[in-house]
Amino acid sequence: MQKRATIKDIAKALDISVSTVSRGLRDHPDISKDMCQLIKDKAKELNYHPNHIAAGLRKRSSKIIALIIPEISMFFFPSVIKGVEEVARENGYQLLVLQSNDDLEHEKRNIQMCLDHSVEGILISLSNKTSNIDHLINLPASGIPVVFFDKSIENSPFDEVVIDDEDVAFQAVKNLVHEGCKNIAIILGNENLLITKRRERGARLALVNANVEATFVYAESFNKAQIALADYLSSHHPDGMFLMSDELMAAASQPLSGKDCLVVGISDGMIPEIVNFPLKYFYHSGFEIGKLAASKLVHRILMSTEGGQNTPAERIILDVKMHSLH
Amino acid sequence: MQKRATIKDIAKALDISVSTVSRGLRDHPDISKDMCQLIKDKAKELNYHPNHIAAGLRKRSSKIIALIIPEISMFFFPSVIKGVEEVARENGYQLLVLQSNDDLEHEKRNIQMCLDHSVEGILISLSNKTSNIDHLINLPASGIPVVFFDKSIENSPFDEVVIDDEDVAFQAVKNLVHEGCKNIAIILGNENLLITKRRERGARLALVNANVEATFVYAESFNKAQIALADYLSSHHPDGMFLMSDELMAAASQPLSGKDCLVVGISDGMIPEIVNFPLKYFYHSGFEIGKLAASKLVHRILMSTEGGQNTPAERIILDVKMHSLH
């Protein structure tokens, strides 16, 4: 594997200038069809592949987009990554994956890394510590579009790809009361998260509407949820339970085993197939969210480089349908 | 957010040359301590951050390493990514994540992408289609170290981070027969995979040693495994089962529900907490594997740039301990 052929090599081989080669490769109108073909043939012959680093330096771009997530767990995010990777690749982008570990400083450092590597766009699910987005707000102005997904903030100035958290939770809990549950447990994640607040709001609304009481349990991680649920279930006997995420659903699997309790959750679809109890769930597809978010980002990137209009931030709401299992 | 400060800006501000700045920033011996400090202070003041792209062009490096995996699922790989990301970041590297989708052509294209982006090293878990590694073999010669993890090949010419598949499977099945199981089911993944062959070999050895018969079931995905297991269990009543991976374990959760069957598996640790039956498992930590593999890769990168010796490929075997649950 000798040194990689450069644009210069093919220029030399054809005895033309590098600028002609550069233009020829991308079908610049200044270059004749014949010349273009000649160049491309020779490029193939020499097994030429453009050096994105060099091009990136000149064009201040990199063909790389970044995905920043709180933490890589087995829940939800793998699907997102998969979706993002897919559309990134289809569009010639590569994917840089960064974790914020739910820490603001970490998130800021990640943004800096993105700048250092001249990523062309950023996909981010905010850490549960970020209430203020000063570290992000100027990014679009310097040519780096940002799109939020899943974990966003109120009145996001950026595009966001989410589900209608409040409505989904509302529907879920409404479903529980319609089934006749009188003693409902609402299991929620980290309280700082907007999605938690929204889902809680939806749940409460359904409860108020039906005039039933409920117990609320908060747990911000799988382990804490496992403990909290085991504890809760040892002294309570709910006949209905709402689980706002896959992580909580997984944590409930064993504690809920053998209990006679209706369960409704929000899930990416896999955990319900593994878990220990029958349930209904609203299908919150990480894969689709990843694809939508990445598509939107790629679109923004194109817009900004093609000099298109700067359309206002868009809120993309994924439709969530109910599934039941067992 | 005005334009980012460059080395040139700080040179101008201090009225010195860019080369001095460049050297000062990295404590080159040619530059006096005082000057270095001056430069660094000004750098901080101007909020200077090096442009990796430019440096990469010059040094033909990128501070990026690639992780190529067959597919991003919720099983095993998230832990690996997490481990890799962690040590990558600690060492100033960023992580490019690529999927081969268990397709050789795809894998080749990924390698090409890596070249295009001048990644400094590649971490790869081979697709189940790659028996031949011609597309990888020349990479180290062109300065890009490669380390295999999990899915490798016989007599790997590269470093590899694995577990002792045969022994672990042997221990697992031995455990089953020691518990008195007479009717054992061995559930395995894709047959092309070396890890499958090795684990199968270990299992068979334990069976032969104990002189017990067993049924072997192969399934290469979660869904196929679910079906195969449901099917198998509808007509058979094993008293012991070996599951070679988390994916299979998860797939067994519901089919195995209520059955009285001893289970031993190999797992990253999470699925056993969710699953529907008591079991023992050998803890195959994706996180540790990711960290070890990344450390080894970073070390190789350092070696090759610092001009160190090219030590022979190493086989790093992660120690696996048994855990039991429920």
Next chain:
DNA sequence: ATCGTTTGCGCAATCGTTTGCGGTTAAAAA
């Protein structure tokens, strides 16, 4: 034949850093 356009291509600067080499100054040795 003359002038104005295209068409097709090359020159050279540029992106931000790194680095080999050469030059200057001041301290140390003679």
Next chain:
DNA sequence: TTTTTAACCGCAAACGATTGCGCAAACGAT
């Protein structure tokens, strides 16, 4: 005082590609 030798620093050429500008040949029209 002269010479050696460090210690410091700047010049300019890379790295590989992109791109504004200029320029020659070819063409059409007058």
